[in-house]
Amino acid sequence: MSKSFSAIGQAEQGEEIDREAFTPGIEPQATWCPGCGDFSVLKALKGAMPEVGRTPDETLLVTGIGCSGKLNSYFESYAMHSIHGRSLPIARAAKLANPGLEVIAAGGDGDGYGIGGNHFMHTARENHDMTYIVFDNEIFGLTKGQTSPTSPKGHESKTQPHGSAKDPIRPLSLALTSGASYVARTAAVNPRQATEILTEAIEHDGFAHVDFLTQCPTWNKDAKQYVPYTDVQDSEDFDFDVHDRQEAAEMMHETEDKLYEGEVLTGRFYIDEDRRSYGEEKRSTGEMPEEPLAERYFDEEADWERSYDLLDAHK
Amino acid sequence: MTGDELIWRIAGGSGDGIDSTSQNFTKALMRTGLDVFTHRHYPSRIRGGHTYVEVRAADHAVKSRGDGYDFLLALGDSFARNPQDGEAYYGNEEVKPLTENLDELREGGVIVYDEGLLDTDEVENFDERVEANDWHVYPLDLRSLAREHGREIMRNTAGVAATAALIDMDTGIFEELMADTMSGEMLETNVEVLEEAHAVVSEMEFTHDLEVPTGSHDEEQVLLNGSHAVAYGAIDEGCRFIAGYPMTPWTDVFTIMTQHLPSIGGISEQVEDEIAAASLAIGASHAGVKAMSGSSGGGFALMSEPLGLAEMTETPLVLVEAMRAGPSTGMPTKPEQGDLEHILYTSQGDSNRVVFAPGTVAEAYEQSREAFRVAYEYQIPVVIVIDQKLSGELASVPASHFDREPNPDLGSVLSEEEIQEAPHHASGTFNRFRHDPEDGVSPRSIPGQKDGRFLATGNEHTPQGHIEESPDNRVAQVDRRTRKLDSIREDLDEQEHSNQTYYGPEDAEHGIMVWGSQQGSVEEAVDRLNEQGESVKMLGVSDLMPYPKADVTAFLESVDECLVVEMNITAQFRGLTQKELGRFGEKMSSLLKYNGNPFEPAEVVEGFDIQVNGGDEPPTAQTRIEPAAGD
Structure with a gap:
C-alpha cells in the first residue's frame, strides 16, 4: 500500500468492495434518454470493479464529450470529463504519472474514432496499461442525430442528406492494426457478457479496447437494438484463435461487415498477453522511474536534483 | 584597432557544423574572461543554405547583438545547390557565405575566406568594396589545410585557428575545449589541424590591427541559451514530466528536458500531435506530477482547447510558446513577436491564464521557476513566451545564478490527513471547487488519495465538480476563478524581484x-x-x-x-x-x-x-x- 495514496492497493489488504460504492451518494439525475444503451455501460462497469478489486479512490475515469462523456457523472471515482476526443492522452499520462491508479477512458464513436482517432491509434500503438470503452451507437446523439464514423454507408442525416458516401470505420481492425493487445466487442443488451468483458479488459496488462454497442433509441431508431447477438466464443459457427493475429483480423473484418447486414457478433476478438505494456517498456530502457513518479512529491525525504549540478557542459 | 569588444561572424552552409564551431569559439572567449552573446541566422533546411552565427565578446556586459561586426570567417557551403547554367531563383548559394555577409561588415573589418571553396570573382564588386571599406582580406585554403593534416570536414577547426592567429589568441584554450568533447584519433587530428593552421597564419603579414579584447570575470560563468534556462528553471521547480511534438524553435526546450529527465527520475513523452502533448501534461498534472508542454505558434494553436480545459478544471499547467514569424508556417527559423494576442486569448471563453515573457537568458530561468510556482499554487495554466531569438542565443551568465534550492512543492494540494478534515458534500464527494476561498484557490486532491474523489470537468460545475448551469453557481465560480488573477497580481507585486x-x-x-x-x-x-x-x-x-x-x-x-x-x-x-x-x-x-x-x-x-x-x-x-x- 502506498504511503501517500493510501487508497491504492486497499483491496489487496482484503477489503471487500461493494458495487454500490461506485454509485455516487447523491446521484445526479441522468441526462440519458429512457432505453439508452449507456445505462448498460454504467451498470457493467459498476459490476466489473468489485471483480477486479479496485475502489473508487484508486480509479480514474477519464471521458470525452457526448452522452458517453457523462459516464463519470454517474460513476463514483476520481474522474475527468475532458474535451471532445482527448480522453486518451489525458488518461495515459495519468497512468504514467501514477501507475498505481486504475485508469479507464471512455467516449463515443465520434469521440474515439472521429475527432480522437489519432489518439486512439497512438495509444493502442503504445499499449498503455489501461482500458478504453467506446460507446458505439453509430450516431452523434447529443448533437441530435448526425452521421458518425460508424454509421453505415448510405446513412441519411441532416449532415449527409443524400446518404453517407463513406464506408464506416472498422473499429476492431483499427485497434488490432494499431497495436491494442486486447480487443473485444460487447453490447448493451448483453449485461452478463459486458461485465465479464470489462472485467477482463481492466485486468489485462496493456491497452484493452472494448467497442461497446449502445443503442440510441432517440436518434438511431432505424438501427438494430443489437439483438439478437451472437457471442463468437459460444457459437459453433465461428472457430478462430483469439491469440492469433491473422485469424483475429479475419474474424474482426467479418464481424464489422456483419453488423451492417444485421448480424451482431460480440465477444473477445484478440488477446495478446505477451506484449509488454508501455510502462514496462519505458522502465526497461530507463526512461521511467521504478517507483510511481507521483509518490515522489509526497516524500519528504526525496532528494531533488538541481540544474546547478548539470552545468559542467556549459563551462 | 584594439577595442573593448569583438564581433566575429562565422558563415557557411547549413549542416557544415557552423553552430557547434561557433559555440566552441564563444566558450573559448568566455573562458578568457569576456562576456559573450551570440546571434544565430539559419534556414529551415537540413543540408545547405546560408547560415551564420555572430559572436559578440567584450570586457563589459553584452546584452544583445551589436550593430554590424568586425570579423568574417566565410567557409564554403558544402551542400550548396546551384543550377548548371542560368540564373538561380535563390541566387548562387556557393558564394553566399561571402555575398550575404558583406553589408554588415564594419569599416576596417577582417575577412578570412576559404579559397578552396569560395571564389571572389563571383562576388560583385568585391575588390571595390574591399577598398572602399578598408577591409583586410586573408584568402586561405582551409580545405586543403584540413585535408592535409586531418579530414576535409575539419576546415572549421582550421578557420577557428586562423581567426585565433589573426586576433592574437593562442591555441591552448581551443585544445582544452576540444578535449572536453573529443578523444582518441579524432582529438589528435583536430589538434594537429588547429596547430598547423595557427602556425601558417601566424607567419603571415597582417595588415589589420584588430585584436581580441582582454577581460576577467569575478566569478565562474556558464554559456547557455534561453531554452536551457527555461528547462533548468523547470527542473529546479521539480518538473519531471514533459510531453511534446517537434517544432522549431520549441524543440530545443523539449530536447534539453528529454536529455535530462530520465536520469533525474522524470518522464519525457514524444507524442502524436500538440493536442495530445498538452493533454498529456494535463493528465500528468492532474495525477500529481509537475508537468509541462509547449510548442511554437502552429502547435500552440492546436493546444488551444486543452489550455481551456486546464483553465476550467483548474489543473496546473506550464506551456512554453517559442514564437517564430507567422502567420501559418511563416518563417520557421526567424524570430517575431506576433503571437502575443494568440497566446493571451486563444481558446473559447474569457482567458484565465498567466503569461510571462522573459527578456534575457537569466530572466528565462527565473520566470520559468515563477511559472511553475504560480501554476501549482494557483491551479492555473502559465505560458512562458520566448522566441527564436531568446531560445537560441547563447549568453554568459554567472554560474551562481543557478545555485539555488529546488522547489518541488505541489502547491495547493491537500495531504490525506487534510482531506479528512476538509469539507465534503453530503454525497461523500470532496468539495474540490468551493465557492468561498477569498484568494480564489480551492485546494485540490490527487487521484489515489483516500476520500478525495471529485469530478474535474470542462463544463461549468458545482463545488463537487458536477455539471451545473444555474446562474448563481455560474457567477460564483467565474468570480472565484477570476479572483485568482487578482491574487497572482498581488503575489507578483509583493515579490522581492519584479519581473519587470x-x-x-x-x-x-x-x-x-x-x-x-x-x-x-x-x-x-x-x-x-x-x-x-x-x-x-x-x-x-x-x-x-x-x-x-x-x-x-x-x-x-x-x-x-x-x-x-x-x-x-x-x-x-x-x-x-x-x-x-x-x-x-x-x-x-x-x-x-x-x-x-x-x-x-x-x-x-x-x-x-x-x-x-x-x-x-x-x-x-x-x-x-x-x-x-x-x-
Missing part, C-alpha cells in the same frame, strides 16, 4: 517600453542615447497577464512620451497596454520590425531619433514607426 526590468536614469524625460527578447537591444540603445545627450529610460515588461498595471502606469506617468518597441506589425503589446490601462494612447508610439531579424541597438536609436526628434527615416530602414494616437 527598469533601465536608465530614473528621472529621464523619455521612455522606451519593450517586452520579451528585444530587451537587451533596447538597453544598449538607451545607453547610447543617453551618451548622445538624450534623456531616456526603459521599462521591459515580462508579466503580460495579469498585466502589471501599477508598474506600467507609474512608468508612463513619469515620461513625456514613450516609444514601444516590438517585433510585429500590429503593435500588439502597445494595444494590450492601452486596453489594460485605458489611457496613455497619446503618449505611446511604436517602433516595429517584422523582417525576420531582431532589432539591432542602432535601429532603436534611429527609431527614437525619428519619432522624438523628427529625424529623417533612412530609405533602407527595415523598421516602421506607428505614431501615437492623435499624431
Whole structure:
C-alpha cells in the first residue's frame, strides 16, 4: 500500500468492495434518454470493479464529450470529463504519472474514432496499461442525430442528406492494426457478457479496447437494438484463435461487415498477453522511474536534483 | 584597432557544423574572461543554405547583438545547390557565405575566406568594396589545410585557428575545449589541424590591427541559451514530466528536458500531435506530477482547447510558446513577436491564464521557476513566451545564478490527513471547487488519495465538480476563478524581484517600453542615447497577464512620451497596454520590425531619433514607426 495514496492497493489488504460504492451518494439525475444503451455501460462497469478489486479512490475515469462523456457523472471515482476526443492522452499520462491508479477512458464513436482517432491509434500503438470503452451507437446523439464514423454507408442525416458516401470505420481492425493487445466487442443488451468483458479488459496488462454497442433509441431508431447477438466464443459457427493475429483480423473484418447486414457478433476478438505494456517498456530502457513518479512529491525525504549540478557542459 | 569588444561572424552552409564551431569559439572567449552573446541566422533546411552565427565578446556586459561586426570567417557551403547554367531563383548559394555577409561588415573589418571553396570573382564588386571599406582580406585554403593534416570536414577547426592567429589568441584554450568533447584519433587530428593552421597564419603579414579584447570575470560563468534556462528553471521547480511534438524553435526546450529527465527520475513523452502533448501534461498534472508542454505558434494553436480545459478544471499547467514569424508556417527559423494576442486569448471563453515573457537568458530561468510556482499554487495554466531569438542565443551568465534550492512543492494540494478534515458534500464527494476561498484557490486532491474523489470537468460545475448551469453557481465560480488573477497580481507585486526590468536614469524625460527578447537591444540603445545627450529610460515588461498595471502606469506617468518597441506589425503589446490601462494612447508610439531579424541597438536609436526628434527615416530602414494616437 502506498504511503501517500493510501487508497491504492486497499483491496489487496482484503477489503471487500461493494458495487454500490461506485454509485455516487447523491446521484445526479441522468441526462440519458429512457432505453439508452449507456445505462448498460454504467451498470457493467459498476459490476466489473468489485471483480477486479479496485475502489473508487484508486480509479480514474477519464471521458470525452457526448452522452458517453457523462459516464463519470454517474460513476463514483476520481474522474475527468475532458474535451471532445482527448480522453486518451489525458488518461495515459495519468497512468504514467501514477501507475498505481486504475485508469479507464471512455467516449463515443465520434469521440474515439472521429475527432480522437489519432489518439486512439497512438495509444493502442503504445499499449498503455489501461482500458478504453467506446460507446458505439453509430450516431452523434447529443448533437441530435448526425452521421458518425460508424454509421453505415448510405446513412441519411441532416449532415449527409443524400446518404453517407463513406464506408464506416472498422473499429476492431483499427485497434488490432494499431497495436491494442486486447480487443473485444460487447453490447448493451448483453449485461452478463459486458461485465465479464470489462472485467477482463481492466485486468489485462496493456491497452484493452472494448467497442461497446449502445443503442440510441432517440436518434438511431432505424438501427438494430443489437439483438439478437451472437457471442463468437459460444457459437459453433465461428472457430478462430483469439491469440492469433491473422485469424483475429479475419474474424474482426467479418464481424464489422456483419453488423451492417444485421448480424451482431460480440465477444473477445484478440488477446495478446505477451506484449509488454508501455510502462514496462519505458522502465526497461530507463526512461521511467521504478517507483510511481507521483509518490515522489509526497516524500519528504526525496532528494531533488538541481540544474546547478548539470552545468559542467556549459563551462 | 584594439577595442573593448569583438564581433566575429562565422558563415557557411547549413549542416557544415557552423553552430557547434561557433559555440566552441564563444566558450573559448568566455573562458578568457569576456562576456559573450551570440546571434544565430539559419534556414529551415537540413543540408545547405546560408547560415551564420555572430559572436559578440567584450570586457563589459553584452546584452544583445551589436550593430554590424568586425570579423568574417566565410567557409564554403558544402551542400550548396546551384543550377548548371542560368540564373538561380535563390541566387548562387556557393558564394553566399561571402555575398550575404558583406553589408554588415564594419569599416576596417577582417575577412578570412576559404579559397578552396569560395571564389571572389563571383562576388560583385568585391575588390571595390574591399577598398572602399578598408577591409583586410586573408584568402586561405582551409580545405586543403584540413585535408592535409586531418579530414576535409575539419576546415572549421582550421578557420577557428586562423581567426585565433589573426586576433592574437593562442591555441591552448581551443585544445582544452576540444578535449572536453573529443578523444582518441579524432582529438589528435583536430589538434594537429588547429596547430598547423595557427602556425601558417601566424607567419603571415597582417595588415589589420584588430585584436581580441582582454577581460576577467569575478566569478565562474556558464554559456547557455534561453531554452536551457527555461528547462533548468523547470527542473529546479521539480518538473519531471514533459510531453511534446517537434517544432522549431520549441524543440530545443523539449530536447534539453528529454536529455535530462530520465536520469533525474522524470518522464519525457514524444507524442502524436500538440493536442495530445498538452493533454498529456494535463493528465500528468492532474495525477500529481509537475508537468509541462509547449510548442511554437502552429502547435500552440492546436493546444488551444486543452489550455481551456486546464483553465476550467483548474489543473496546473506550464506551456512554453517559442514564437517564430507567422502567420501559418511563416518563417520557421526567424524570430517575431506576433503571437502575443494568440497566446493571451486563444481558446473559447474569457482567458484565465498567466503569461510571462522573459527578456534575457537569466530572466528565462527565473520566470520559468515563477511559472511553475504560480501554476501549482494557483491551479492555473502559465505560458512562458520566448522566441527564436531568446531560445537560441547563447549568453554568459554567472554560474551562481543557478545555485539555488529546488522547489518541488505541489502547491495547493491537500495531504490525506487534510482531506479528512476538509469539507465534503453530503454525497461523500470532496468539495474540490468551493465557492468561498477569498484568494480564489480551492485546494485540490490527487487521484489515489483516500476520500478525495471529485469530478474535474470542462463544463461549468458545482463545488463537487458536477455539471451545473444555474446562474448563481455560474457567477460564483467565474468570480472565484477570476479572483485568482487578482491574487497572482498581488503575489507578483509583493515579490522581492519584479519581473519587470527598469533601465536608465530614473528621472529621464523619455521612455522606451519593450517586452520579451528585444530587451537587451533596447538597453544598449538607451545607453547610447543617453551618451548622445538624450534623456531616456526603459521599462521591459515580462508579466503580460495579469498585466502589471501599477508598474506600467507609474512608468508612463513619469515620461513625456514613450516609444514601444516590438517585433510585429500590429503593435500588439502597445494595444494590450492601452486596453489594460485605458489611457496613455497619446503618449505611446511604436517602433516595429517584422523582417525576420531582431532589432539591432542602432535601429532603436534611429527609431527614437525619428519619432522624438523628427529625424529623417533612412530609405533602407527595415523598421516602421506607428505614431501615437492623435499624431
